[in-house]
Every structure is written in structure tokens, then in C-alpha cells.
Amino acid sequence: MKKLIKVLTLSVLLTGLMSFAQEKTSYVPAKSINQEYNALYIINEADDQKLKAIIRNINNALEDQRLKDKLNVELLAFGGGVEMFLKKNPYQELLVKLKKRGVVMVQCENTLREKKIDKSELFDFVNYTPSGNGEIILRQYEGWAIIKP
Amino acid sequence: MKKLIKVLTLSVLLTGLMSFAQEKTSYVPAKSINQEYNALYIINEADDQKLKAIIRNINNALEDQRLKDKLNVELLAFGGGVEMFLKKNPYQELLVKLKKRGVVMVQCENTLREKKIDKSELFDFVNYTPSGNGEIILRQYEGWAIIKP
Amino acid sequence: MKKLIKVLTLSVLLTGLMSFAQEKTSYVPAKSINQEYNALYIINEADDQKLKAIIRNINNALEDQRLKDKLNVELLAFGGGVEMFLKKNPYQELLVKLKKRGVVMVQCENTLREKKIDKSELFDFVNYTPSGNGEIILRQYEGWAIIKP
Numbered sequence: 026m027k028k029l030i031k032v033l034t035l036s037v038l039l040t041g042l043m044s045f046a047q048e049k050t051s052y053v054p055a056k057s058i059n060q061e062y063n064a065l066y067i068i069n070e071a072d073d074q075k076l077k078a079i080i081r082n083i084n085n086a087l088e089d090q091r092l093k094d095k096l097n098v099e100l101l102a103f104g105g106g107v108e109m110f111l112k113k114n115p116y117q118e119l120l121v122k123l124k125k126r127g128v129v130m131v132q133c134e135n136t137l138r139e140k141k142i143d144k145s146e147l148f149d150f151v152n153y154t155p156s157g158n159g160e161i162i163l164r165q166y167e168g169w170a171i172i173k174p
Numbered sequence: 175m176k177k178l179i180k181v182l183t184l185s186v187l188l189t190g191l192m193s194f195a196q197e198k199t200s201y202v203p204a205k206s207i208n209q210e211y212n213a214l215y216i217i218n219e220a221d222d223q224k225l226k227a228i229i230r231n232i233n234n235a236l237e238d239q240r241l242k243d244k245l246n247v248e249l250l251a252f253g254g255g256v257e258m259f260l261k262k263n264p265y266q267e268l269l270v271k272l273k274k275r276g277v278v279m280v281q282c283e284n285t286l287r288e289k290k291i292d293k294s295e296l297f298d299f300v301n302y303t304p305s306g307n308g309e310i311i312l313r314q315y316e317g318w319a320i321i322k323p
Numbered sequence: 324m325k326k327l328i329k330v331l332t333l334s335v336l337l338t339g340l341m342s343f344a345q346e347k348t349s350y351v352p353a354k355s356i357n358q359e360y361n362a363l364y365i366i367n368e369a370d371d372q373k374l375k376a377i378i379r380n381i382n383n384a385l386e387d388q389r390l391k392d393k394l395n396v397e398l399l400a401f402g403g404g405v406e407m408f409l410k411k412n413p414y415q416e417l418l419v420k421l422k423k424r425g426v427v428m429v430q431c432e433n434t435l436r437e438k439k440i441d442k443s444e445l446f447d448f449v450n451y452t453p454s455g456n457g458e459i460i461l462r463q464y465e466g467w468a469i470i471k472p
Contacts, residue, residue, distance in 0.1 A: 052278045052301035055312035082307050089308030129350045152350035158380050159387030163353035165468035170314035201427045201450035204461035231456050238457030319463035
């Protein structure tokens with residue numbers, strides 16, 4: 026009888042261990058719940074390919090069925106990323122489309138000072154934050170997701 | 175007597191200030207507590223060096239004594255990062271080793287559509303998510319650590 | 324009377340919808356609250372421009388009025404980022420200034436082992452962590468903001 030109990034106990038333990046090992050390698054998909062999601066996208070490079078990639082990425086996130094109509098996006102530029110918001114550059118059409126989907130554009134004011142750029146050189150729909158780095162830190166503390174593609 | 179009190183008060187204040195200054199510049203090591211940790215590793219570039227670096231990074235995290243046997247890792251590929259999961263590329267051995275350690279591989283389906291890649295071209299052990307960007311946002315909201323080396 | 328009610332209901336609904344649309348595209352600035360903030364800055368590339376940019380970024384964050392006297396910064400180097408802390412390289416002056424502002428420097432010990440670098444080659448004020456990747460994961464779980472410029 027004692028032996029039987031031992032064997033049974035061992036089987037239960039082994040099954041537990043195996044299911045744990047199993048669990049560790051199986052994919053548990055990320056799921057959305059019934060809440061709003063906020064994401065801060067960051068661009069700090071003056072690279073045409075990266076600028077277009079970040080816009081494509083934002084659109085993909087907005088179209089993800091798990092986030093549909095639940096996702097607020099802020100697009101933050103600092104450093105070389107300011108190129109995205111300059112009137113002289115060819116991104117207006119792409120940005121206006123983003124804006125229509127509710128994306129908010131924000132430019133770091135430190136960058137403007139360092140690069141001697143006047144606000145009048147940026148699209149009118151751009152908003153401003155004292156420092157891009159401060160914005161990133163504060164948004165993380167507010168619970169936002171941060172994405173730097 | 176009054177002078178003595180003044181001196182004493184000043185000393186106490188100074189000691190307080192100094193210990194504050196001390197505190198601010200001394201390193202308080204990160205410590206693990208008795209819980210499970212989840213980390214999402216992101217690869218979105220088709221760069222052989224970066225692909226190998228991310229695998230090395232994951233192994234380092236899994237071997238960190240502070241996280242030993244407590245860390246679950248998901249490795250997410252999107253954009254150029256899909257190269258890591260293609261059968262024709264030479265990463266199978268490295269990935270199988272990761273998989274044995276419990277790492278879960280996940281590929282963005284948007285990327286497959288954009289690049290016209292069929293799932294049959296990827297290793298069988300790869301899992302799929304509708305969009306890599308949605309996955310990143312949702313995992314952050316689920317409390318995961320996000321690492322993009 | 325019924326028609327009036329219908330019209331009124333419709334107006335209320337429309338106003339609601341419009342204010343929602345409005346809300347989604349208007350910028351709500353990040354605000355600091357009365358608490359301490361912790362930020363982990365990561366450098367893992369041996370790129371002189373990036374090394375200087377990260378120092379500039381940290382200074383900008385420390386000077387952001389929203390974070391003034393509330394922000395603790397840890398600067399973590401791993402991989403190629405170790406160059407920043409080597410005595411033979413020209414970053415001492417910049418780092419000492421950061422240190423005076425309370426920034427804590429931390430080096431990944433895995434990197435030293437992989438690159439066969441001895442601790443005596445690094446500045447004396449550098450602290451050590453077993454693995455940079457473990458540090459990143461643990462800090463995120465401790466609620467820190469993570470910035471990789």
C-alpha cells in the first residue's frame with residue numbers, strides 16, 4: 026500500500042513537471058482586453074526608410090484586430106527625427122493620413138533649439154514637448170507602451 | 175548654548191544633505207524577487223550580426239543567476255527580422271537550442287503578406303501573431319519586459 | 324414633440340461623437356507628478372556619435388522642468404557600449420560631469436568576459452551587473468523607464 030502511494034505521488038509530481046515544461050515552450054498569444062491602449066512611437070533618425078517604416082508600423086498596429094478602435098498613438102520626433110515634420114520634406118500626405126486616424130504628432134523643443142529650427146518650418150498640426158527624453162520617461166510612468174522601430 | 179544648538183542643527187542638516195547626495199550617486203543593484211519574469215525580444219532587421227547578437231543576449235539573460243528558472247522569453251520577428259525563421263537560412267541549430275531552453279518563436283503575419291512569404295518557408299516550430307506591433311503593445315500592457323537589442 | 328425629442332437626441336449623440344473624435348486627435352501633454360522617476364539608459368554600440376548622443380539625451384532629461392530634481396538615471400553599457408567606460412577612451416570628462424549630476428554608471432560583466440577586458444581598464448566609478456540583459460528585464464519589472472537612444 027505504501028509503495029502504491031509512493032508511485033502515485035511520483036506520477037503526480039512527474040505529470041506536474043512535464044506539464045510545466047510543456048507550458049514553458051507553448052505560445053500563449055497576447056490578447057486584448059476591453060480597455061484603451063496608448064502607444065508612443067519614437068523616431069530619432071533622419072533616415073527616409075526608417076521614417077516610412079515607422080508610419081507603416083503605426084498603420085499595422087491601428088489595423089490589428091486586437092487593438093481596433095482601442096489604440097491611441099502619439100508619434101514623437103527628436104534628434105534627426107525632426108525631418109519627418111519639416112514642411113520642405115515629402116511626408117505631409119502620409120502624416121495627414123495618420124492624423125485622420127487620430128495619431129498625434131509631437132516634436133521635441135530641445136532639438137529645435139540645438140538645430141536652430143523655427144516652429145514655422147514645421148507642419149501646423151505638430152504639437153510640442155519640452156524634451157523628447159522627458160516625454161518618453163513620463164509616458165512610461167503613465168503606463169504607455171513605447172515603440173522605437 | 176544658543177550657538178551650540180545652531181552648530182548642532184547645522185551639522186544634522188549637513189549630514190542629511192550629504193547622505194542624500196551619497197544616496198543619489200550610489201548604485202542600488204537590481205534584484206529579482208520570487209516571481210516569474212516575461213521578456214519579449216524583438217528582431218526587425220535582416221542583419222546577420224544582429225541576429226546572432228540577439229540569440230547571445232537571450233542566452234545571457236537566461237543564465238543570469240537573478241533570473242535563473244524564472245524567465246520566460248518570446249522572440250518576435252517582423253520586417254527584415256523574418257530572415258531568422260526562414261528554413262533556407264543557417265539559424266536552425268541556434269534556434270532549436272533556444273527552443274530547448276523554453277524560448278517561444280513568433281512571426282508577424284503582416285510581414286509575410288507584405289513580403290509574399292508562405293508559412294511553409296518558415297521552421298515548423300514558429301508561431302504567428304497578426305501584427306508584430308500589436309504584439310509589442312499588448313505584451314507591454316500585460317507587464318512584460320521588452321528588449322530590442 | 325416626438326420629432327423634437329428625436330432631433331435633440333441626435334444632436335446630443337453627434338456632439339458626443341464629435342467630442343470623442345476631437346479628443347482622439349488632440350494632444351494631452353505628459354505631466355509629472357510628485358514622485359521620483361527612475362530611468363535606465365542603454366548603450367550597446369561602439370559608435371562615438373551614439374555615445375555622445377546618449378550623454379546629451381541624459382542631460383536633456385535631467386534638465387526637463389517636468390523631471391527636475393525628481394529623476395534618477397542609471398547608464399548601462401553592454402556589448403560594444405563598453406567603450407564608453409574604458410580609461411583609454413576620451414569620455415572621462417563627460418562621464419564625470421554626469422556622475423556629479425547623480426548618474427550611476429553600470430557595466431555588464433558578461434561583456435567583459437566575452438571581450439577579455441579587465442575591470443582595471445575601466446574608470447573607478449563604474450559599477451557592475453552580472454548581465455546587462457538581466458538588468459534591463461529586472462529594472463522594467465521594478466517600474467523603471469527604459470531608454471535606448
